Amino acid sequence: MPRTRKPNDSLSQWMTRAGISNAELARAVTRRARVQGHRGVNPSEGRVRAWRQGETPRHPVPQLIADHLGSCVGIYLTCADIGMPGTATLPQGPDQAWEPRSTIAAVDHLTRSELMDPQTRPRDDTPALHTGTDLLTPLQHWALATPSALTARDGGRIGMNDVTAIRQLTDMFRDADNRHGGTLSRKAVIAQMHDANTLLNTATYTETVGRALFGAVADLGSVAAWMAFDSGHHHTAQNLFITALHAASEAGDRALGAHILQCMARQMSHLHHYSDALDLIALAQYGARRQATPATQSMLASLESRFLAITGQLHDSERAARHAEDHFTQITPADEPPHMTFFDEVELCATLGIAHQIAAKHDTGTHRQRRAEESLHLLKHALDLRPAHRVRSTAFDHLGIARTYLVVGELTGAYEQTHRALDHFATIGSKRVSDRLAELHDEAAPYTTAPEAVALREEITAAITTAP
Structure with a gap:
């Protein structure tokens, strides 16, 4: 007696949602198979009807169906989504493959998950972070990975004007982050990243436009990840940084990749994984050695100086600081990419000022x-030059000066600078600033016989307790 097949309702539902007929799906699968070199795949309308009735087509047809239906509805679909077996699995974490489909799938999964998550307040997700060799070993491939061939799509054609529009939106989000912190705009950036990634998955574009679009998605991802980091959503931030790094690799933009790695290094340092932070900087320096602009080289060297100071390598820290200053003198602003516009004299002075502060604490x-x-000279110079819209950075400047005063026991100066930092903290949403305030609170503990230290700790406690 013949076995009765169970109808594939999942496939039928996705076809209905996509608004395509059996004949249209048959033609689309044939077309995709031709592009990918599968000459023997040529399904008929009747064959599609058989699939919907429960027949399972042979490899690679399930993936071809999932690809086409996903492009029609604007989301990434797996074979399991359409009720068919397949070898493709959704990539997760640092182990995802260095190829376009895996990158697009990872961005789609992350952005969809974040947009559906009702949780807005940070929670302790640091145990889920990848650290040490679990993080660094897979990322080593970035230094050698080359952009893969881009697969033809069936959607509407886009051009460089569309990519430029995405970059302009990214600049707006980056400015909002500087002014207000990452908490308020985080999900808006993730939504924009999802939309831009959908274009990668569904639109038709030339090789040049496709590479530029991957770069735009990578830059958007770096902003989204930075906002997640600033909001205290560390696991989300790390996953976004990793997928952004993959997108930068597909764009062939190693300078952007180095920028993303330095963001990851800052996160690792913030969470006290200092060895990982140094390794990420070293990976960025090596991988981008042929593409890194003077600003990128200066930025990486200044962070290297800071992390070396944290680990007590004070002489090496000073050497790295000199390299940062030397590279900075070679910068031509007009030749720097948009994502490096933040790194100016102010940022260099602030970063090296913190490095000297940490060195003073160790010495x-x-x-x-x-x-x-x-440290005081550099931090005060940075504060004097800091633009008014860089509100969070201004708060960090005041905190840096306060902590330097505390190192040498100048409690009046430490209290005054903390008070000014708290004024700025009250206008932004930033878990990073809150964490830095908590560190200052603990550093002032040995001075609690002094009224300035008592007031400093009380005001910090009140501000952190009432922060949203």
Whole structure:
């Protein structure tokens, strides 16, 4: 007696949602098969009807069907989504493949998951982070990966004007992050990243436009990840950084990849994984060595100086600081990419000022005062030049000065600068600033016999407790 097949309702539902007939799906599968070199795949309208009745087509047909239906509805579909077996699995974490489909799928999965998550307040997701070799070993492939061939799509054609529009929106989101912190705009950026990624998955474009679109998605991803990091959503931030790095690789833009890696290094340092932070900077320096602009090289060297100071390597920290200053003198602003416009004299001074502050804290010898004075000089210069719209950075400047004053026991200065930092903190939503305030609160504990230290700690506690 013949076995009765169960109708494939999932396939029928997706075809209905896509608004295509059996004959249209047959032609689309044939067309995609031709593009990918599968000459023996030529289904008929009747064959599609058989699939809907429960017949399972042979490889690679299930993936071809999923690809076409996904392009029609604007989301990534797996073979399982359409009720068929397949070898493709949704990539997760740092182990995803360095190829376009895996990158598009990862971005789609992450953005959809975030947009559907009703949770807006940060929760302790740091145990889920990848660290050490689990993070670094898969990312080593970035230094050698080359852009893969882009698969032809069936959707509407887009051009460089569309990519430019996405980049302009990215600049707007980056400015909002600077002014207000990452909490308020995080999901708006993720939604825009999802839309831009949908174009990668469904639109028709030339090779040049496709590479540029991958770069635009990568830059959007770096902003979305940075906002997630600033909001205290660390696992989400790491996953977004990783997928953005993959998108930058498909764009062939190693300078952008280095920028994303330095963002990841800052996150690792913030979470006290200092060895990982240094390794990420080293990977960025090596992988982008032929494409890195002077601003990129200066930025990476300044962060290297900071992380070396944290790990107590003070002489190497000073050497890296000198390299950062040397590279900075070679910058031609007009030749720098948009994602590097943030790194100016102000940012260099602030980063190196923090490096000297940390070195002063570690130094118990005669050089402590010199390091502290250099830190104050650089941080105050950064504060004097800081644009008014860089509100969060201004708060960090005041906090940096306060912590340097605390290193040398100047409690009045530490209190005054903390008070100013708190004024700025009240106008933004930033878990990073809150965490930095908490560190300052703990650093002031040895001075609690002084009224300035008592007031400093009380005001920090009140501000953090009432923060949204």
